[in-house]
Amino acid sequence: MSQRLTRRRLIQVGAAGAAASALPTAAFAASKKTKKADVAIVGAGFSGLVAARALAAKGHSVVVLEARDRVGGRTQNASIAGGKAIAEVGGEFVGPTQDRILALAKAVDVDTFPVYNKGNNVFIARGQRAFYDATVGIPNDPEVQAGLGALLEVDAIGKAVGVAAPWKHSKAKQYDAQTLAQFLATKNLSATALAVLDAVCEAIWGADPTELSLLYVAQYVAAAGNAKTPGSFVRLIATGGGAQEQRIVGGSVVIAEKVADKLGSRIILKAPVEKIREHDGVVTITTRGGPTVVAKRAIVAVPPVLAARIAFAPGLPSSKKTLLKAMTPGSLTKVEAVYDTPFWRETGLSGQGVSDTGLARVPYDNSPPDGSVGVYFSFIGGKRHGEWAALSAADRRARVLDDFVRFTGDERARTPSEYLEKDWTTETWTRGCPVGHFAPGVLSKHGAQLRAAHGRIHFAGTETSDYWLGYMDGAVRAGERAAHEVHSKL
Amino acid sequence: MSQRLTRRRLIQVGAAGAAASALPTAAFAASKKTKKADVAIVGAGFSGLVAARALAAKGHSVVVLEARDRVGGRTQNASIAGGKAIAEVGGEFVGPTQDRILALAKAVDVDTFPVYNKGNNVFIARGQRAFYDATVGIPNDPEVQAGLGALLEVDAIGKAVGVAAPWKHSKAKQYDAQTLAQFLATKNLSATALAVLDAVCEAIWGADPTELSLLYVAQYVAAAGNAKTPGSFVRLIATGGGAQEQRIVGGSVVIAEKVADKLGSRIILKAPVEKIREHDGVVTITTRGGPTVVAKRAIVAVPPVLAARIAFAPGLPSSKKTLLKAMTPGSLTKVEAVYDTPFWRETGLSGQGVSDTGLARVPYDNSPPDGSVGVYFSFIGGKRHGEWAALSAADRRARVLDDFVRFTGDERARTPSEYLEKDWTTETWTRGCPVGHFAPGVLSKHGAQLRAAHGRIHFAGTETSDYWLGYMDGAVRAGERAAHEVHSKL
Numbered sequence: 001m002s003q004r005l006t007r008r009r010l011i012q013v014g015a016a017g018a019a020a021s022a023l024p025t026a027a028f029a030a031s032k033k034t035k036k037a038d039v040a041i042v043g044a045g046f047s048g049l050v051a052a053r054a055l056a057a058k059g060h061s062v063v064v065l066e067a068r069d070r071v072g073g074r075t076q077n078a079s080i081a082g083g084k085a086i087a088e089v090g091g092e093f094v095g096p097t098q099d100r101i102l103a104l105a106k107a108v109d110v111d112t113f114p115v116y117n118k119g120n121n122v123f124i125a126r127g128q129r130a131f132y133d134a135t136v137g138i139p140n141d142p143e144v145q146a147g148l149g150a151l152l153e154v155d156a157i158g159k160a161v162g163v164a165a166p167w168k169h170s171k172a173k174q175y176d177a178q179t180l181a182q183f184l185a186t187k188n189l190s191a192t193a194l195a196v197l198d199a200v201c202e203a204i205w206g207a208d209p210t211e212l213s214l215l216y217v218a219q220y221v222a223a224a225g226n227a228k229t230p231g232s233f234v235r236l237i238a239t240g241g242g243a244q245e246q247r248i249v250g251g252s253v254v255i256a257e258k259v260a261d262k263l264g265s266r267i268i269l270k271a272p273v274e275k276i277r278e279h280d281g282v283v284t285i286t287t288r289g290g291p292t293v294v295a296k297r298a299i300v301a302v303p304p305v306l307a308a309r310i311a312f313a314p315g316l317p318s319s320k321k322t323l324l325k326a327m328t329p330g331s332l333t334k335v336e337a338v339y340d341t342p343f344w345r346e347t348g349l350s351g352q353g354v355s356d357t358g359l360a361r362v363p364y365d366n367s368p369p370d371g372s373v374g375v376y377f378s379f380i381g382g383k384r385h386g387e388w389a390a391l392s393a394a395d396r397r398a399r400v401l402d403d404f405v406r407f408t409g410d411e412r413a414r415t416p417s418e419y420l421e422k423d424w425t426t427e428t429w430t431r432g433c434p435v436g437h438f439a440p441g442v443l444s445k446h447g448a449q450l451r452a453a454h455g456r457i458h459f460a461g462t463e464t465s466d467y468w469l470g471y472m473d474g475a476v477r478a479g480e481r482a483a484h485e486v487h488s489k490l
Numbered sequence: 491m492s493q494r495l496t497r498r499r500l501i502q503v504g505a506a507g508a509a510a511s512a513l514p515t516a517a518f519a520a521s522k523k524t525k526k527a528d529v530a531i532v533g534a535g536f537s538g539l540v541a542a543r544a545l546a547a548k549g550h551s552v553v554v555l556e557a558r559d560r561v562g563g564r565t566q567n568a569s570i571a572g573g574k575a576i577a578e579v580g581g582e583f584v585g586p587t588q589d590r591i592l593a594l595a596k597a598v599d600v601d602t603f604p605v606y607n608k609g610n611n612v613f614i615a616r617g618q619r620a621f622y623d624a625t626v627g628i629p630n631d632p633e634v635q636a637g638l639g640a641l642l643e644v645d646a647i648g649k650a651v652g653v654a655a656p657w658k659h660s661k662a663k664q665y666d667a668q669t670l671a672q673f674l675a676t677k678n679l680s681a682t683a684l685a686v687l688d689a690v691c692e693a694i695w696g697a698d699p700t701e702l703s704l705l706y707v708a709q710y711v712a713a714a715g716n717a718k719t720p721g722s723f724v725r726l727i728a729t730g731g732g733a734q735e736q737r738i739v740g741g742s743v744v745i746a747e748k749v750a751d752k753l754g755s756r757i758i759l760k761a762p763v764e765k766i767r768e769h770d771g772v773v774t775i776t777t778r779g780g781p782t783v784v785a786k787r788a789i790v791a792v793p794p795v796l797a798a799r800i801a802f803a804p805g806l807p808s809s810k811k812t813l814l815k816a817m818t819p820g821s822l823t824k825v826e827a828v829y830d831t832p833f834w835r836e837t838g839l840s841g842q843g844v845s846d847t848g849l850a851r852v853p854y855d856n857s858p859p860d861g862s863v864g865v866y867f868s869f870i871g872g873k874r875h876g877e878w879a880a881l882s883a884a885d886r887r888a889r890v891l892d893d894f895v896r897f898t899g900d901e902r903a904r905t906p907s908e909y910l911e912k913d914w915t916t917e918t919w920t921r922g923c924p925v926g927h928f929a930p931g932v933l934s935k936h937g938a939q940l941r942a943a944h945g946r947i948h949f950a951g952t953e954t955s956d957y958w959l960g961y962m963d964g965a966v967r968a969g970e971r972a973a974h975e976v977h978s979k980l
Contacts, residue, residue: 096718133661135650138643142678146632149639152724153628159731160625171623188632228586229719230731234642241649241720 033291037063037266039486040285040295042273042310045073046472047460048301049259050104050479051486052266058487063293064263065285067272067302067429072256074433075472080338080375080418085368086251087336087375089422091434091472092366094252095245097226097235098473100480101255105248108258112246116365117239119345122353122407125192129409134350137238139196147193150184151221151233157214158222159230163466166219167447176444180217181209195356202381203362204236205437205470206330211382216438223467223474231467239352239364243471249369252472272429276300277313278455296490299482301460305329305431316454323446327463328439329432331385333423334377335360335400337416342367342374344408351376353407359388359396360403376404376413389423396421435470436463451481456489458482523781527553527756529976530775530785532763532800535563536962537950538791539749540594540969541976542756548977553783554753555775557762557792557919562746564923565962570828570865570908575858576741577826577865579912581924581962582856584742585735587716587725588963590970591745595738598748602736606855607729609835612843612897615682619899624840627728629686637683640674641711641723647704648712649720653956656709657937666934670707671699685846692871693852694726695927695960696820701872706928713957713964721957729842729854733961739859742962762919766790767803768945786980789972791950795819795921806944813936817953818929819922821875823913824867825850825890827906832857832864834898841866843897849878849886850893866894866903879913886911925960926953941971946979948972 039055041048044066052062070076077086094101094112105112120131123139132140138148161169169175184197201209205220224231224243235242248255260267271290276283276298285293300307308324316324342365344351351365360378367375378400380388388396397419404413424433451464460482465474529545531538534556542552560566567576584591584602595602610621613629622630628638651659659665674687691699695710714721714733725732738745750757761780766773766788775783790797798814806814832855834841841855850868857865868890870878878886887909894903914923941954950972955964 133650136643136646138646140643142636142640142676145639145643145677146636147639148642149635149637150632152638152642153626153630153635155724156626156628156728160623186632187635232722234645238646 035063035291035293037061037293037295038297038490040065040283040293040298041301042276042285042298043073043301043461044071044256044260044267044269045301045461046075046101046256046475047462047479047482048299049256049263050476051299051301051460051483052263053259054480054483055487056263056266060487060490062263062266063295064267065271065273065287065290065293066267066269069269071260071267072253073475074424074430075251075253075256076422077251077253078420078422080420081373085373087338087366087377087420088251088253089334089336089420090252090424092247092252093244094248094472095235095243096241097224097229098243098468098471099226100476101471101473104259104476105255108255110255110258111249113249113369115239115244115247116342116345116367117350117352119348119350121350124353124355124357124406125196126356129406134352135240137240137242139354141192143190143193144196146187147184147189147197148234150187150189151197154180154183154214154218154221155232158218158220161215161218161222163219163223165447166215166222167444172215172444175218176213176215176440176442178214179210179440180212180214183214184209192356196354198382199354199356199361200237202384203379205435206332206381206385206433207328207437208382211328211437211439213438213440213443216443219443220469223465223469226467244364273310275311275313276457278457283456297456297458297486299458299460299486301479301482303329303431303461304436304463306429307459307461312454312457314455317449319446320449320452320454323442323449326438326442326446327436329425329430329436330381330434331425332379332381332433333385333388333421335380335396336366336375336377336420337401337404337413338418338420339374339376339412339416342371343410343412344376345371347409349408355403355407358403358406359384360400363404363407376408378403385425453485458485525553525781525783527551527783527785528787528980530555530773530783530788531791532766532775532788533563533791533951534561534746534750534757534759535791535951536565536591536746536965537952537969537972538789539746539753540966541789541791541950541973542753543749544970544973545977546753546756550977550980552753552756553785554757555761555763555777555780555783556757556759559759561750561757562743563965564914564920565741565743565746566912567741567743568910568912570910571863575863577828577856577867577910578741578743579824579826579910580742580914582737582742583734584738584962585725585733586731587714587719588733588958588961589716590966591961591963594749594966595745598745600745600748601739603739603859605729605734605737606832606835606857607840607842609838609840611840614843614845614847614896615686616846619896624842625730627730627732629844631682633680633683634686636677637674637679637687638724640677640679641687644670644673644704644708644711645722648708648710651705651708651712653709653713655937656705656712657934662705662934665708666703666705666930666932668704669700669930670702670704673704674699682846686844688872689844689846689851690727692822692874693869695925696822696871696875696923697818697927698872701818701927701929703928703930703933706933709933710959713955713959716957734854763800765801765803766947768947773946787946787948787976789948789950789976791969791972793819793921793951794926794953796919797949797951802944802947804945807939809936810939810942810944813932813939816928816932816936817926819915819920819926820871820924821915822869822871822923823875823878823911825870825886826856826865826867826910827891827894827903828908828910829864829866829902829906832861833900833902834866835861837899839898845893845897848893848896849874850890853894853897866898868893875915943975948975
């Protein structure tokens with residue numbers, strides 16, 4: 001199966017009924033003529049779409065310029081089981097305190113359903129396979145728990161630095177001078193604990209503790225909540241009560257598609273933005289192959305690494321440029337196997353687990369809500385992603401299915417009817433998933449630029465959110481925030 | 491100073507202005523005649539007062555029978571510094587998610603203020619004194635953090651069993667068959683970690699992990715939140731963002747006194763209830779030295795151990811009797827020292843800390859909001875309470891002040907202008923603080939009786955709350971719940 005899923009595949013999914021009414025119906029043909037609008041929005045991921053939706057609702061004219069031939073950014077469906085079902089190959093989970101994505105899903109009449117979370121999770125460590133209660137969700141292992149205990153200090157640092165401006169905290173430089181790995185190295189943790197924390201970070205950021213600034217991690221953890229409920233590392237990890245609690249009926253991308261549907265021809269696909277120039281009180285946006293747009297204001301709602309490739313005139317302040325370039329996209333892939341049934345449930349397994357070895361270390365049951373087909377997937381991120389990417393396609397498949405057999409304890413895992421891979425790092429218009437991260441030294445120095453507008457050019461995208469950055473919810477919040485910013489200036 | 495603070499002292503506090511308008515103005519003289527009311531409420535702590543307030547607001551006539559000569563239950567002020575200030579000798583802290591006590595404070599026009607939480611906390615372990623950031627609030631110690639990590643599993647068990655009916659969970663018996671200490675013994679924790687967890691539990695429950703059912707602890711932890719925000723052990727421990735975040739201007743008892751003030755002569759002091767008899771569609775309540783009350787319904791809002799001493803006719807079901815008797819009141823004392831100034835602040839100390847040794851292991855800065863006087867206190871609970879109670883008054887004082895010198899690193903701590911002790915275990919009408927707890931085997935078997943009415947007799951008190959049992963907030967919630975129950979039957 002091709003790693004690059006095409007729009008045609010998505011249409012097949014829709015035609016098969018899994019997401020029947022979810023695709024935008026307007027013709028999105030690119031046009032070379034100059035368009036005028038109050039606001040030009042770059043990127044039709046969740047953040048850009050939500051910004052457009054909010055501004056349109058206020059009566060402003062908008063144009064959304066999207067480089068790809070589809071909307072939804074880091075969310076995407078793949079058709080599986082001969083079109084009878086879908087599997088999400090990008091962002092898919094939502095959970096409590098992710099208020100804005102949940103409100104959006106409701107607004108566009110899309111339902112959520114709980115991730116399968118019954119029976120036992122599997123904990124593989126030190127060559128042994130053990131079980132722990134899925135509803136408890138924390139391996140009953142002293143070494144791992146010691147590691148989680150150290151993360152409580154990260155929670156507390158996050159609480160202290162806050163989500164609004166962590167770079168302003170009196171100890172910001174101190175926290176930002178070290179990696180999460182350096183912090184953890186002071187905690188006398190066992191090799192197993194460190195391996196499990198690596199696996200957890202690889203799934204959360206597509207990066208390892210050695211790559212992550214402690215300040216960045218602390219604020220990211222603080223962001224895993226809302227104004228009433230402080231964030232915690234456990235909420236990032238957890239299924240029940242956490243960031244993996246719920247899924248979206250029909251696939252998360254359906255929400256984006258429904259928003260896009262209402263925006264109709266205001267969205268222009270296959271129109272990669274090359275240049276954004278502010279002059280004479282307007283912003284002129286030049287695309288490659290698409291129209292030129294002249295607008296009163298612009299919102300850039302693409303991953304920072306892509307924003308950094310746009311030519312701005314006048315140029316971005318060097319601090320902002322540094323920040324955008326330094327926000328490294330995660331290295332994350334989702335590997336998925338489709339089976340006739342979710343057979344692991346027969347032996348009382350939830351499908352979830354964590355392992356200190358293997359390529360696929362953080363698996364989930366990704367079956368459709370009715371369980372009519374079994375879908376099992378794992379994240380492969382950070383160092384593991386590098387190992388995985390260096391293998392041949394056959395070896396990748398063999399190694400991953402080996403891991404699935406170890407988790408499920410069932411040889412049936414070796415012979416799926418379909419096997420899917422989605423490597424977001426090779427996507428030109430994403431460059432990595434799930435989120436950009438900072439190594440030490442960036443956030444404390446350049447953080448003030450994160451949400452800062454550049455003249456009439458504003459910035460959205462999940463990376464600019466206060467809460468739930470890195471998640472669909474953060475994308476929605478950032479889009480709403482940017483729309484609010486722009487609206488107040490129009 | 492006497493351990494038994496009298497109403498006269500409180501009046502002095504009021505007269506000095508610290509809580510000037512807070513005392514009930516109605517005459518509460520006990521009367522021997524028979525009174526009639528829609529609802530008779532036993533106990534004028536927060537729970538009983540709130541139940542009375544809610545029912546009175548619905549137009550029902552109420553009589554509140556209180557054994558003591560004061561209202562407020564487990565909250566109480568002591569006048570200090572020649573009447574210039576007060577120190578709370580009972581429950582005093584409130585924090586986020588304690589929505590009902592915060593709403594009540596607001597409703598009666600009482601303000602909160604943040605607990606002093608700046609600079610460094612002190613961590614004393616293995617004979618060393620170290621510092622950690624007060625706003626972070628978690629000792630930067632791998633051994634302690636490993637212990638806190640184990641408590642994350644308790645959080646998760648709490649989340650799984652929930653607050654509504656933990657006894658119904660499929661693993662309730664399994665969790666209720668072990669003590670917290672037995673659970674912790676499987677976690678390979680160091681002696682220091684276990685000592686710190688002992689100190690934490692002694693402050694939270696006035697009991698040690700060896701005395702506490704894991705199921706009880708798990709649901710208590712789950713209760714440290716609200717319907718939107720799941721509870722956590724860290725929220726029980728924390729100052730910023732946790733259960734010790736805020737204090738009440740004028741002292742927590744002022745809230746109770748203001749509620750009582752409005753209830754006026756509906757409260758009858760010095761009227762200990764001896765018997766509650768249901769007959770002929772009414773409830774007759776007999777007091778020792780006070781009136782007999784005939785009511786349509788009754789609410790018992792006293793600690794379970796005291797409820798168990800009331801003679802009920804017809805008798806309580808044996809399961810309920812067992813439950814009430816088994817809910818052991820905590821052994822907790824607050825020892826407080828008053829100084830001219832909060833001198834520890836001069837050297838950048840918050841006043842807070844934790845120690846693996848000594849009698850006073852969990853101290854706080856308890857100074858009035860303006861810092862005009864320095865007040866330092868520590869909890870002494872569980873085993874430590876037993877050690878403390880066995881000493882002479884002079885030895886108690888010397889040992890505690892020794893600990894205060896160790897925490898503050900300042901010899902001035904040895905010579906306070908006043909030294910206060912409040913031992914709630916010796917209070918006839920409380921029998922222990924802050925809350926009743928269960929050893930293994932009770933909650934899973936008899937939990938359904940916790941909030942169960944007995945005919946026309948309903949039960950309130952913080953121990954019967956779903957959220958924040960053991961706290962003033964739980965008392966308010968329980969009072970409101972009982973009032974709602976009764977109102978729906980009248």
